[in-house]
Amino acid sequence: MTTITPETLPDELRRAADVVTGIAATFSDADVTAPSKLPGWSRGHVLAHICGIANAMARQLEYASRGASIELYDGGTDGRNRAIEMAAGHKAAEHRADVEASLERALRAFGAVEGEGWKTPITYRGGAVFDGGLALWRELTIHACDLGAGRGPETWSRPFCEHLFDFLAARVPEGKLFVLQPLGLPATSLGTAGGESIVISGMLTDIAAWLAGREPSLGSLRATAAADGVELPALLPWPAGVPLAK
Known part of the structure; x- marks a missing residue:
């Protein structure tokens, strides 16, 4: 990262x-x-x-x-x-x-x-x-x-997206493990080790935009659980503190 x-x-x-x-x-x-x-x-x-x-x-x-x-x-x-x-x-x-x-x-x-x-x-x-x-x-x-x-988010740099993965890990619900799989890049796991695993795959910027509560601009996101397609999971609110990103 x-x-x-x-x-x-x-x-x-x-x-x-x-x-x-x-x-x-x-x-x-x-x-x-x-x-x-x-x-x-x-x-x-x-x-x-x-x-x-x-x-x-x-x-x-x-x-x-x-x-x-x-x-x-x-x-x-x-x-x-x-x-x-x-x-x-x-x-x-x-x-x-x-x-x-x-x-x-x-x-x-x-x-x-x-x-x-x-x-x-x-x-x-x-x-x-x-x-x-x-x-x-x-x-x-x-x-x-x-x-x-x-x-749009498609302009976000790799360092910025990876920073968002780290900062917004607090949005993963308890008991869930999100495996973020950007196309062509290493996977990143967020959440509870051993929790219910959901794989979120797509372009790096689309995954970051979704985590940040913004509309993915490249339309590439896909969620799977136990190899089956599922809806994108719900996220917790923006990390605690002054809600700087509205």
């Missing part, structure tokens, strides 16, 4: 940020009010959320660098939701400016981290700076697809 390290994560964050800013740069005022791929959210809601999580992660690092801690969102989950609703209706130019500023702030914060600094504790999920970087990578990569601008 491909492993993301503190040395490689900043470049991944920069690439993901460039994708989001590139998409936002194409939107007109009408585009930002159009529905996103997230139920009940416009593209403006998604852009506002991206700004919110980028600023939230940046301040996690800014406080951590001073030996202090602070909650992820100002005002907690309610504060997060209010901020998204307030900003969702902005014009396209405002969204572009906000996205660029918030992502640059976050990239600057992560770009300044060195050595043991990646292990500095932050409030997010009781983890460390590295965990915060991985979270922002997930947010930017997944929500770039949620914007519904022609970019």
